[in-house]
Amino acid sequence: MNLSKDIIKEWNMKGSEAQLAPEVLALGKTIYQAILVRSLDILNEKEEEALDALLDTDATTTEDVLKFLKSKIPTFDVLVKEEREKIKGGLVMSA
Numbered sequence: 001m002n003l004s005k006d007i008i009k010e011w012n013m014k015g016s017e018a019q020l021a022p023e024v025l026a027l028g029k030t031i032y033q034a035i036l037v038r039s040l041d042i043l044n045e046k047e048e049e050a051l052d053a054l055l056d057t058d059a060t061t062t063e064d065v066l067k068f069l070k071s072k073i074p075t076f077d078v079l080v081k082e083e084r085e086k087i088k089g090g091l092v093m094s095a
Helices: 005-012 017-042 047-055 062-072 076-092
Strands: none
Touching: 005 017, 005 076, 017 047, 017 062, 017 076, 047 062, 062 076
């Protein structure tokens, strides 16, 4: 799962990756944070502790966290889609 590429494709963003990078990174960060917050409501205590340990490791990447969450949350793909749509809807409404 690559949030940045998904954002560019799904939102039909035009321009080079270099031009889009700041916007896409900001959107990706916002979506990632929303996914984390929502996931905490779903994970049990033991899974939350495992997530905390993963997040505390310096070598952990965003991809590592997303893979972990996907392995623990059966409806993770739906969760990600819903969070992307919420944020996209919020941006459209504020424009």
